[in-house]
Amino acid sequence: xxxxxxxxxxxxxxxxxxxxxxxxxxxxxxxxxxxxxxxxxxxxxxxxxxxxxxxxxxxxxxxxxxxxxxxxxxxxxxxxxxxxxxxxxxxxxxxxxxxxxxxxxxxxxxxxxxxxxxxxxxxxxxxxxxxxxxxxxxxxxxxxxxxxxxxxxxxxxxxxxxxxxxxxxxxxxx
Numbered sequence: 001x002x003x004x005x006x007x008x009x010x011x012x013x014x015x016x017x018x019x020x021x022x023x024x025x026x027x028x029x030x031x032x033x034x035x036x037x038x039x040x041x042x043x044x045x046x047x048x049x050x051x052x053x054x055x056x057x058x059x060x061x062x063x064x065x066x067x068x069x070x071x072x073x074x075x076x077x078x079x080x081x082x083x084x085x086x087x088x089x090x091x092x093x094x095x096x097x098x099x100x101x102x103x104x105x106x107x108x109x110x111x112x113x114x115x116x117x118x119x120x121x122x123x124x125x126x127x128x129x130x131x132x133x134x135x136x137x138x139x140x141x142x143x144x145x146x147x148x149x150x151x152x153x154x155x156x157x158x159x160x161x162x163x164x165x166x167x168x169x170x171x172x173x174x
Contacts, residue, residue, distance in 0.1 A: 001138075004138060005137070005138060005147065008137040008138060008147070009137070009149060009152065012131075012132070012133070012137065012149065012153060013153070013156050015132055016130075016131065016132060016153060016156060016157060017160075019130070019132065020129050020130060020132075020157070023127055023128065023129045023130075024129060024157065024160045024161055024164065025164055026127045027082065027108040027110075027127045027129060027161050028161045028162075028163075028164030028165040028168060029164075029168065030080055030106055030107075030108055030126055030127055031080050031082060031108070031161065031165050032165050032168040032169060033078070033080055033106075034065065034078055034079055034080040035064060035065045035165065035168070035169050036168070036169065037078045038078050039065075039076065039077075039078030039079045039080060040065055040066075040067050040079050040080075041063065041064075041065050041066045041067070041079070041080055041081075041082070042066070042067055042068070042069035042073060042075070042079060042080070042081045042082070043056055043063075043066060043068060043069060043081075043082050043084060044069035044081055044082070044083045044084070044093070044096055045068075045083075045084045045085075046083075046084065046085040046086070046090055046092055046093050047085065047086050047090070047150075048086065048150055048151045049084035049085060049086065049110075049150065049151055049154055051151045051155070052084055052151060052154050052155055052158050053068055053084075055155065055158070056158065056162075061162075063162055063165070064165075064166065064169060069081060069096075075100075075103065075105050077104070077105070079105060080105070080106060080107065080108075081096075081100055081105060081107040081108070082107065082108040082109075082110065082161075083096060083097060083107060083108070083109045083110070083111075083125075084110045084111075084154050084158075085109070085110070085111050086111065086112060086150045087111055087112055087113065088109065088111040088112075088113045088117075088118035088119060088120075088121035088122070089119060089120075089121070090111075093109075093111075093121070094120065094121060097109065097120075097121055097124045097125065098124065100124075101124045106126040107125060107126055108125060108126060108127040108128070108129065109121055109122075109125040109127070109128045109129070110128075110129045110131065110154055110157055110158075111128070111129075111130065111131065112130070112131045112132070112133040112134070112150060113130060114130045114132060115128050115130055118130070129157055131150065131153040131154065131157065132153075133148060133149065133150060133153060135148075136148050137149065
């Protein structure tokens with residue numbers, strides 16, 4: 001079973017890599033606007049995506065110029081936000097997206113739905129990255145699909161964004 005899980009996870013990451021490469025680059029560029037300017041990058045992480053925020057803030061290689069978003073965060077025009085949510089229709093994430101959109105703060109979204117299926121969130125976001133997780137990766141003994149690796153896939157997307165972001169910041173320092 002472990003070999004099947006490894007194969008399925010590898011396939012998921014490969015699909016994200018090939019189908020979302022441009023969106024990942026655009027998201028890194030959006031966040032670098034704050035990183036290069038006098039702004040701050042905020043991650044708004046919902047549900048299990050909070051694991052990503054902990055890694056970005058306290059991991060071995062923290063995300064530069066990052067602060068955690070809270071409902072009390074006061075944003076300025078040079079700030080940028082990346083929303084990480086399991087689903088694009090999450091009420092709290094969608095409420096934040098409306099607030100950011102109304103305040104003219106460009107933001108990115110990482111969620112499971114494909115762009116065509118993400119609804120209102122895709123209309124509001126400056127960039128949108130799809131994890132492409134529609135159902136569980138593996139069948140169980142009852143015919144149900146299990147293993148929904150939302151945070152796992154988001155950590156992969158985070159690392160891809162961070163690599164491009166760090167490169168953009170280091171290019172700016174030259």
